[in-house]
Amino acid sequence: MERVAVLGAGSWGTAFAKVLADAGTDVVLWARRPEVADAIAAGRVNADYLPDIVLPDNLAATSDAAKALDGAEAVVLAVPSQTLRANLSGWRDLLPPDATLVSLAKGVELGTLKRMSEVVREVAGVPEDRVAVVSGPNLAREIAAEQPTATVIACTDHDRAVDLQHACSNSYFRPYTNVDVVGCELGGACKNVIALACGMAAGMGFGDNTMASLITRGLAETARLGEALGADPLTLAGLAGLGDLVATCASPLSRNRSFGERLGRGDSLAQAQEAAHGQVAEGVKSCSSIRELAARLDVDMPITEGVHRVCHEGMDPRVLTAALLGRERKAERQ
Ligand SMILES: NC(=O)C1=CN([C@@H]2O[C@H](COP(=O)(O)OP(=O)(O)OC[C@H]3O[C@@H](n4cnc5c(N)ncnc54)[C@H](O)[C@@H]3O)[C@@H](O)[C@H]2O)C=CC1
Numbered sequence: 126m127e128r129v130a131v132l133g134a135g136s137w138g139t140a141f142a143k144v145l146a147d148a149g150t151d152v153v154l155w156a157r158r159p160e161v162a163d164a165i166a167a168g169r170v171n172a173d174y175l176p177d178i179v180l181p182d183n184l185a186a187t188s189d190a191a192k193a194l195d196g197a198e199a200v201v202l203a204v205p206s207q208t209l210r211a212n213l214s215g216w217r218d219l220l221p222p223d224a225t226l227v228s229l230a231k232g233v234e235l236g237t238l239k240r241m242s243e244v245v246r247e248v249a250g251v252p253e254d255r256v257a258v259v260s261g262p263n264l265a266r267e268i269a270a271e272q273p274t275a276t277v278i279a280c281t282d283h284d285r286a287v288d289l290q291h292a293c294s295n296s297y298f299r300p301y302t303n304v305d306v307v308g309c310e311l312g313g314a315c316k317n318v319i320a321l322a323c324g325m326a327a328g329m330g331f332g333d334n335t336m337a338s339l340i341t342r343g344l345a346e347t348a349r350l351g352e353a354l355g356a357d358p359l360t361l362a363g364l365a366g367l368g369d370l371v372a373t374c375a376s377p378l379s380r381n382r383s384f385g386e387r388l389g390r391g392d393s394l395a396q397a398q399e400a401a402h403g404q405v406a407e408g409v410k411s412c413s414s415i416r417e418l419a420a421r422l423d424v425d426m427p428i429t430e431g432v433h434r435v436c437h438e439g440m441d442p443r444v445l446t447a448a449l450l451g452r453e454r455k456a457e458r459q
């Protein structure tokens with residue numbers, strides 16, 4: 126794979142474009158705002174998202190999607206989950222005929238309750254074997270600073286996953302392949318909600334026992350949803366499941382964890398949103414879509430339910446704590 130388009134020049138789109146470029150792949154990064162594209166092209170820096178990082182010379186930038194997509198063998202979609210449908214609809218007619226469509230987004234669409242690969246298939250009108258997802262413990266700022274990281278590239282077409290794996294493997298980024306797209310996507314979407322809960326716990330002053338309990342029980346409810354949707358349980362024990370859950374729940378760099386921390390300290394949703402400075406904390410919306418998906422499939426997800434109530438029904442995180450601790454006693458593997 127010689128040429129890749131990355132659509133979306135936020136934190137992860139920019140960092141992933143750098144990963145590809147550092148792997149020797151020519152990349153064109155599309156930014157929504159022309160001034161961002163111009164600043165990257167002229168100064169090699171995306172000042173809004175990764176101010177300290179000098180981007181490589183084989184990374185071009187444009188705000189013209191047609192230019193970015195021309196001749197691309199893979200198209201990497203790096204916009205927030207709830208905007209993917211609208212963005213991709215605008216790019217649909219420009220997509221090269223056999224390009225692999227790659228989703229970086231970690232969320233479940235409100236309303237349709239679709240995973241991102243399902244949205245991509247529907248909007249682009251392509252079969253499932255042309256859609257790949259990248260998911261794992263991948264905090265953008267650490268990767269941009271070239272700290273070693275592993276990830277998963279999932280696609281039902283193993284050969285496409287391998288092509289993409291070659292295009293983005295470098296000295297600090299090690300991608301594994303997987304054919305379990307459902308498991309990888311669910312791991313990525315659900316961990317954002319659990320990270321919100323961990324942030325709330327931290328904001329209320331709770332320590333590592335609480336974090337470990339939330340992470341582990343969060344994984345248990347993610348695994349229940351995964352089972353209902355046909356995911357391989359081993360995927361959720363891997364990088365896109367446990368790996369991403371641990372990184373996000375533990376890291377002060379996580380937007381979801383930081384957002385939850387503010388709620389735990391007593392901020393309102395609006396105050397926490399203001400403090401996020403426009404950067405996306407996907408779990409705030411996905412807690413509602415995942416909760417609805419779980420209800421549809423009759424899957425018990427008490428932490429997700431509680432996060433939804435705190436974010437959207439005004440529940441005090443302290444009341445959520447009492448509610449979780451006061452649930453009916455049960456066996457661990459029930
Ligand atoms: N930042 C990270 O460390 C990681 C993020 N992700 C996922 O990647 C996806 C993108 O995240 P980030 O790049 O971090 O987000 P971000 O908030 O840093 O950037 C979002 C980008 O999308 C663009 N965009 C296009 N249309 C938009 C619209 N209608 N509304 C808002 N933004 C729009 C923005 O201009 C911006 O360039 C999310 O689903 C996130 O969960 C996944 C792994 C790591």
Ligand SMILES: O=C(CO)COP(=O)(O)O
Pocket residue numbers: 231261262263264265317320369372373378379380381382405406407
């Ligand atoms: O997905 C991520 C790490 O893998 C990034 O998490 P946040 O969106 O919470 O910053």
